[in-house]
Amino acid sequence: MFKVRTGAVVAAVLLALAACGGAEQTPDQPAAAGPRVLKLWHYEGADSAMGKAWAESIKQFEASHPGVTVKLEEKAFEQIRQSAGMILNSDEAPDVMEYNKGNATAGLLSKQGLLTDLSPEVTKRGWDKLLSPSLQTTAKYDERGVMGAGKWFGIPNYAEYVLVYYNKDLFEKEGIEVPTTFDEFTAAMETFAKAGTTPLAVGGAEYQAQQLLYQLALSKAQRPWVDALQLYKGKVDFKGPEFTYAADTFADWVKKGYIGKDSAAIKAEDMGVSFIGGKYPILVSGSWWYGRFATEIKDFEWGSFLWPGNTMSAGSSGNIWVVPENAKNKDLAYDFIDITMRKDIQNLLGNSGGIPVAADPAAITDPKSKELIENFNRLSTSDGLAFYPDWPAPGYYDVLVSGVQNLINGTKTPDQVLDEIAGPYNENLADIGN
Amino acid sequence: MKRSRRGGYWVFLLPSALLFTAVVVVPFLMNVGIGFTRWQGIGAPKWIGLDNYTRLLADERFWASFRNNVALIVAMAIIPTIIGLVLAATLFDHVGKKFGPRTAGALRAAYYLPQVLPVAVAGIVWGWIMHPRFGALNELLGLLGMEPRNWLGDPSWALPSVMAIMVWFQIGYPVVIFMAGLQRVDPALYEAAETDGASWWRRFWHITITQIRPEIYVVLLTCTIAALKVFGPIFVLTRGGPGGATLVPSYFSYQNFFEKANVGYGSAIATVLTLLIIMVTVFFLRIQDRES
Numbered sequence: 001m002f003k004v005r006t007g008a009v010v011a012a013v014l015l016a017l018a019a020c021g022g023a024e025q026t027p028d029q030p031a032a033a034g035p036r037v038l039k040l041w042h043y044e045g046a047d048s049a050m051g052k053a054w055a056e057s058i059k060q061f062e063a064s065h066p067g068v069t070v071k072l073e074e075k076a077f078e079q080i081r082q083s084a085g086m087i088l089n090s091d092e093a094p095d096v097m098e099y100n101k102g103n104a105t106a107g108l109l110s111k112q113g114l115l116t117d118l119s120p121e122v123t124k125r126g127w128d129k130l131l132s133p134s135l136q137t138t139a140k141y142d143e144r145g146v147m148g149a150g151k152w153f154g155i156p157n158y159a160e161y162v163l164v165y166y167n168k169d170l171f172e173k174e175g176i177e178v179p180t181t182f183d184e185f186t187a188a189m190e191t192f193a194k195a196g197t198t199p200l201a202v203g204g205a206e207y208q209a210q211q212l213l214y215q216l217a218l219s220k221a222q223r224p225w226v227d228a229l230q231l232y233k234g235k236v237d238f239k240g241p242e243f244t245y246a247a248d249t250f251a252d253w254v255k256k257g258y259i260g261k262d263s264a265a266i267k268a269e270d271m272g273v274s275f276i277g278g279k280y281p282i283l284v285s286g287s288w289w290y291g292r293f294a295t296e297i298k299d300f301e302w303g304s305f306l307w308p309g310n311t312m313s314a315g316s317s318g319n320i321w322v323v324p325e326n327a328k329n330k331d332l333a334y335d336f337i338d339i340t341m342r343k344d345i346q347n348l349l350g351n352s353g354g355i356p357v358a359a360d361p362a363a364i365t366d367p368k369s370k371e372l373i374e375n376f377n378r379l380s381t382s383d384g385l386a387f388y389p390d391w392p393a394p395g396y397y398d399v400l401v402s403g404v405q406n407l408i409n410g411t412k413t414p415d416q417v418l419d420e421i422a423g424p425y426n427e428n429l430a431d432i433g434n
Numbered sequence: 435m436k437r438s439r440r441g442g443y444w445v446f447l448l449p450s451a452l453l454f455t456a457v458v459v460v461p462f463l464m465n466v467g468i469g470f471t472r473w474q475g476i477g478a479p480k481w482i483g484l485d486n487y488t489r490l491l492a493d494e495r496f497w498a499s500f501r502n503n504v505a506l507i508v509a510m511a512i513i514p515t516i517i518g519l520v521l522a523a524t525l526f527d528h529v530g531k532k533f534g535p536r537t538a539g540a541l542r543a544a545y546y547l548p549q550v551l552p553v554a555v556a557g558i559v560w561g562w563i564m565h566p567r568f569g570a571l572n573e574l575l576g577l578l579g580m581e582p583r584n585w586l587g588d589p590s591w592a593l594p595s596v597m598a599i600m601v602w603f604q605i606g607y608p609v610v611i612f613m614a615g616l617q618r619v620d621p622a623l624y625e626a627a628e629t630d631g632a633s634w635w636r637r638f639w640h641i642t643i644t645q646i647r648p649e650i651y652v653v654l655l656t657c658t659i660a661a662l663k664v665f666g667p668i669f670v671l672t673r674g675g676p677g678g679a680t681l682v683p684s685y686f687s688y689q690n691f692f693e694k695a696n697v698g699y700g701s702a703i704a705t706v707l708t709l710l711i712i713m714v715t716v717f718f719l720r721i722q723d724r725e726s
Contacts, residue, residue, distance in 0.1 A: 082692040085476035108695065112477045204587065205675060262566030264676040265587030270565070279567075394474075395694025398674075405676035411589050412677070 036068045038332045042098035043077045049291055049354025050158055050318070056348055057339045064339075068332060081105070088114040093324035096333035101138035101154065101320050102387075103146055104394035109322070110153040111145030116323040118152040121334050127155055130341055130358040134385040135159060135317040137231075144432055148231045154320025157340045159355040160287045161315025161376055161385065162211050164308075168301035170197070170281035182219060182309035192281055193257040200253070201280035203271035204264040204408050207390070210400035211314050212259075212284050213407075214389040217246035218312045226312065226386045232432060238422035239415075247414035250407050264408040286314075290372055291353030303368075306375050312386040313379055317357065393428035462708065469702035474695040486702035496703065499674075499681040502593060506664055506682065509597035510604050511657035515650065517601070518608025521545065523642050525609070526616045527634070542613055546606030553603075557670030560599050561586065586672055589679040596671055596680050603667065604660075608653045615646035647725065655718040662711050683707045 038061070044050035058070045073094065081100060087093060088109060099106055109115050122128050128136065135156055142150030164185075166178070171188075174195060179185040192199035202209050218226075221242045228234035237243075253259045263271075268285075275283040276296050283289075284307065293302060307313055321340070323333045339345060346356035347363040355376050364370050379385060390397035403421045406412040412420065469486055471479035490496050530538040548556060563570045564585035572582035585595040619641065627637045643650070665684040668674060674681035674689070683703060691700030 085474075089476055104695065108474060109476070112474075114476065205673060260567070262584040262587055265566070265584065265592070265672060267561075270561075274568075395689065395696070398689055398693060401673070402675060402677045405587075405589075409587070409589055409676055 036329060036332065038068055038070045038096070038329055038336060039094040040070055040072050040096055040336065041075050041080070041094045042072075043075045043080055044098070046074075047291075049349050049352035052352045053157075053345050053349035053354065054340060057336065057345050060342075060345070061336050061339050065332070065335065070336075085109060085112070085114070088324045088326065091326055093326040095327040095329045096321055096323055096336055098319050099154065099322045101147070101156065101317060102391045103141075104391070104396075106138075106154050106320060106322060107141045107145035107147055108394070110141040110151075111143065114325050115153045116325055116327065116330060118155065118323065118334075122152045122155070125334070125338055127337075127341060128152075131156065131317075132357075132380050134380055134383055135357055137385075137387075138317045139320060146232060146432065154322045155337050155341070156317030156320045156357060157337075158318040158349055159315070159357055159376060159380070159385075160318050161355070161379055162215060162284065162286050162313050163304050163306055163372075163375060165275065165283045165285065165289065165293065165302060165304050167275070167278060167281045168303055170278070170300070174281075178303070178305055179308045185308045189253075189258040189282070190256070197281065198257060198260045199280065199282050200259050201271045201275045201283040202259050202263040202408075203266045203268040204405050205266055205401065206268040207388075207397070207401075208268050208271055208285050209263070209404040209408065210389050210397075211286070213246050213250050213400075213404055214314050214386070215284060215307050215310065216249050217242040217389075218314070218386050219307075219310050220245045221312065221386075223312070223383065230387045230392055232392075232429065236425070238418045238425070243418055243421075244414070247407065247417055250404070251410070251414045254408055254410065259408065261408065261410075264405040287355055287372060287376070290369075294353050294368060304372060304375070306378065310384075311382060312384045314388050315376075315379060315385045316387045318355075393425055396424060396428070399424045465701045465708075466705050468698055469705045471698045473697040475691075475697045479698065482698070486699050487706075489699065490702055490706065495678055495681060495686060496683070498678055499683045499686045502680060503662060503664075503682050505593055505597060506600060507658055507661040509600040510661035510664065511654055513601050514604040514608050514657060515653055517605060518612055518653070519643070519650070520638075521605070521609050522612035522616060523638050526613055538613075542606075542609055545609045548603045549606045553666035554670050556603070557599075557667055561671060564595060587676055589676050592672055592676060592679045596667065599671065600661075600664075600667060604657060607657070611649050611653050612646055615649035616642065619645040648722070651718060651722045651725075655715065658714055658718075659711055662707065662714070 040058070042050075042054060044054065046052075046055070058072065062068065062070055080097070084097075084099060084105075085108070099109070106115070131139065137148045139152055139154045139156055140150050141147055141153050170192075171178070174191050176188045176191055177184075179188050189199040200212075202212065224234065225236070225240075225242055229236045250259070254261060260266075271283070272285070272289055272292070274280055276293065278300050290304070321333075321337045323330055323337075327333055341358055343358070343360050343363075346359040350356040350359045350364045350369055350373055351366055353366075353369060353372075355373055359373070361373070361377075364373055390400055393399075399421055403412075403417045406417050406420065407414065468479060470481060470483055472482050472485070473479035525538045525541055529541060562568075564572075566572065566582065566584040566587055569585070571585065576582060583591055586592050623641050623645070624637060627641060632640070663684055664682055665688065668680060668682050668685050669688075672680045674685050684707065687700045687703040687707065689700075690696040690703065694700075
């Protein structure tokens with residue numbers, strides 16, 4: 001009885017919906033017949049560099065594909081991160097979507113056969129010619145779902161890296177020049193600390209503090225160490241010189257007052273806002289802050305530079321376009337990706353505060369954006385992108401947050417923290433490919 | 435004849451029984467099943483028997499999360515019940531009689547407000563209040579000449595801070611329930627006690643508490659369950675940090691389920707939590723039955 005009633009209601013609602021959306025096509029229609037729809041998902045804000053560039057891409061796509069409409073469904077980063085697997089497993093999958101790069105995300109989905117192998121398209125359309133080797137790492141995954149080799153499952157459209165933002169006014173006030181070596185950098189922080197200012201804005205509750213720790217490890221590291229840690233091409237000694245130096249120095253910086261003793265529970269958002277508010281002279285974080293600083297910092301002059309003395313820095317391609325295995329309009333998806341790689345779209349991305357992967361350097365006119373992109377190119381050409389510390393294992397992010405919080409609060413010695421973060425990494429190593 | 439009459443009522447239970455099966459029973463059984471597997475959320479689950487449970491029993495973080503949970507039961511069930519009793523009696527007796535029922539009603543609504551606010555909003559505001567450098571709380575303490583503290587970021591203060599916020603969150607609920615309960619109590623009882631010269635405290639202890647005992651059980655039971663399930667405030671305020679100092683089982687389960695792609699392990703934690711909640715519920719209902 002009850003069941004029959006709901007059935008009738010559902011049917012009535014469906015009829016009503018069908019009456020409203022007469023132009024809506026059934027998704028299973030053959031490709032050639034009638035109007036088509038490209039279902040697109042991404043999670044970039046409309047006023048971000050990517051948001052602007054992709055809005056323009058949609059326009060161009062619709063102009064060059066008469067009879068096709070693009071149905072953009074804006075998602076939240078968290079939404080995609082937590083439920084992508086389940087959605088892609090159903091027939092609700094979009095035709096093309098932005099997805100997080102890395103072993104625990106795109107790698108995992110590729111291993112499960114949920115993503116389309118893009119290799120033939122890559123060769124056909126020459127996307128591989130546009131992407132530098134270190135950008136290609138996050139686009140390819142092997143049969144274990146490990147990045148860096150194997151088939152192409154995604155196409156990065158932009159890039160990102162960790163750099164040093166600084167408040168020019170506060171630097172001038174203390175008479176400090178932009179540091180070019182690590183020693184100068186430390187000396188600058190010492191000057192601020194002596195003057196009673198905590199030099200570094202740190203967010204211990206989220207990603208930022210662990211990236212700072214990683215920058216310190218990278219200052220003592222070579223490429224093989226990164227390959228071992230991130231691509232499992234060898235054994236990583238967590239008590240080796242790289243991590244030991246990082247943990248010891250981090251703890252030392254807390255002691256010296258370069259890192260606030262009260263920064264363990266600060267979220268990234270609050271950290272960024274405090275820099276925007278001129279409360280801290282230095283913020284070490286990703287290029288994703290760039291556009292926001294450009295629009296929101298009004299009261300002082302600011303600039304950015306690469307972490308002094310490092311040949312490598314945390315950074316990688318941005319998130320990638322993937323085409324779900326269950327996508328119904330793969331041909332349209334490839335066309336759309338191709339448009340986002342065009343010079344004019346890439347230039348727009350660069351002039352909007354993003355880091356394009358295939359722009360024309362001469363077309364970037366904004367001086368600040370030029371600086372950001374030039375620094376990125378310097379890293380990229382010297383093979384200096386070292387990915388992110390939380391990538392090697394699923395859920396490693398939380399492990400690192402907890403470890404770095406213990407460093408900030410002094411609840412564990414650097415040595416104990418290294419043990420804390422080594423455990424889950426090695427556990428995951430045993431699971432690779434299972 | 436009588437039997438067929440009784441049978442007629444079952445029809446009315448059918449819709450909710452169907453819903454209950456679809457929304458609660460089936461997912462719960464699936465969850466129990468997944469708890470015996472190794473699964474990343476996609477692909478085929480791999481049967482591993484009791485491995486998740488043996489791992490759980492040896493997992494220091496799991497036990498730590500339960501210890502923290504006990505603290506939250508104190509903060510969300512026991513303290514609010516005690517404060518709620520005193521507040522309800524005060525509002526009912528003094529404020530209601532001296533200033534009229536309107537004032538009492540307004541105050542009751544004010545106490546209830548935190549229950550109405552979305553957790554996410556309230557949590558973020560509390561995060562600002564407790565910000566170590568720019569927070570209102572430290573400013574206030576500074577004016578009183580006290581040391582600023584890192585309320586949510588210092589491992590020894592994070593849990594007490596969260597507990598204090600949870601008391602604030604919960605307080606309105608017992609007040610409302612107890613005030614409703616007090617409406618039932620026969621005023622003659624109070625009058626007789628007053629004529630015999632019993633003090634306010636004695637009347638509170640012997641009449642108020644004994645008369646609204648059923649409400650007290652209901653509040654304790656529902657708040658204990660809420661405390662065992664607590665997720666939102668932890669997620670918004672501390673994410674279980676710093677260094678696991680405020681980790682609770684529900685957030686721990688979520689972490690494994692969604693962040694670490696250990697769906698099997700997350701399910702096992704959720705199953706243990708569910709069994710615990712069922713045990714607590716049965717325990718409370720037993721006591722209540724015996725009382726009545």
